[in-house]
Structures are given as C-alpha cells and as structure tokens.
Amino acid sequence: MDISKVDLFLMMNAKYFESHHLPFIREHLIRLDDSAWQSIQILQFYDPSSTQVVSLVGGQMGIDRFMVGDVGLGVLKLLTCGGMGIWAIIDWFMIQGIVREKNGIKLKEALASMSKSLPNPDTNEQE
Template sequence: MEADKVDKFLLANESKFPEYEIPIHRLLNFTPEQELILETTRFKRPGRILLVSIFFGTLGIDRFLTGDIVKGIIKLLTGGGLGIWWLADWFMITRVAKRKNMEKLNQIINI
C-alpha cells in the first residue's frame, strides 16, 4: 500500500480505532488483495454506536451491533442490567466499538 493511500485511510478512519494502535508500518506492506479487502471493509462508527446505546441500550441493540451477541441477549433480558449496565455502556461502548474495529483490521493484516 502506498503512503498516500495509508494517509487517506488514516484520515478517513482514525476515529474508528483506539489511539496509537493502528500498525502503520504493516499497512505500508499490504498486498493488493489486502488493499482490496481493506477498501471494502466497513468499520463501525463509535459515535453512532453511542447514540444507539443511549436510545436503545436497554434492548441490547448496541451490543448486537458490536458483535457481542451473548451480552446483547443478557442486556435485553435484564432491561439493560436493570438500567445500570445501560448507563455504564454510555461510557464504555465507544471503546468496545473501536476495539472490535481493531480486531477486524488485525484479521485483514494477518491474511
């Protein structure tokens, strides 16, 4: 991957990943196949996940969107952990979304 493409990727997606964890040196060594996969991969927007958490967090939809199906079911059945988990997720869910995005990026890197 060319340096210009890496810069464009970082500008467009830096808010979707944990700070200082994007392995830029590994992105520079991408094969054309990895580049194609990266360009077509959709990463979750932490801000949108936070809004879903605020409005529909008691139903566990935020956890379903981040891929935490079991936690989503538990949150759904307990009414957001009796409201406590729902409130706690307002502060945690963006980190969860960024971590899931980083896991997805690491899968592409390791192909």
C-alpha cells in the same frame, strides 16, 4: 504499499480505531502489497458515534451490543433490562471504546489473512 495511500486511509478512518492501534495499522499497511489495497478499502467498520446514539436510546434492550456482534451480552442485557439500568449507563460511556476495539480486531484479522496469502520475500525457495 504507497505511504500516501496509507496516510489517506488512516486520515479517513482514524475515528473507527483506538489511537494506540494506529501505529500498528500504519506499519502493517505499508508492508502490504498494492494488490491488497482493494480488499482494505471494502472493509466495513462500525461507527462509534451511531453506536453511541443507539446505546443512549436502546441500551436497556441490548441493541448496542447486538450491533457490535456481542449477541450473548445483548441477550443478557435484554433479559436484565440493562442490568436494571446500571449496565446501560455504564455502556453509555464505554460503548465507543468497545466499538473501536472491535474495529481494530477486525482490521488486524484482515491484515493477518492478507499477509499470510502473500509470498514472504524473506524466504528463498530453492528446488
């Protein structure tokens, strides 16, 4: 893929990922074929800032965990009123990192599925 497209993608979406994921993402995006660019562009990521606000407002009810797909933890947090408030306070500081990690996992899975569907140029098929 074109390096300028990859750099533009990283510049526009860097806030959605942990900083230690960015070199891995850049390396794998460069290796992808241009036909996969459209699939990468339509991926939706969780916004860490909006999840932080939801955690501050509805953290005791587990809404922040439901937003990021942690249904089991969301139910547990709801039933315990945010761990009697302690878990809710801890999530105020940790939820942005959790969201960025989940976004990184989502993109890694998408990249892995796209690279499997593409033919491997290193293998020579002889019939």
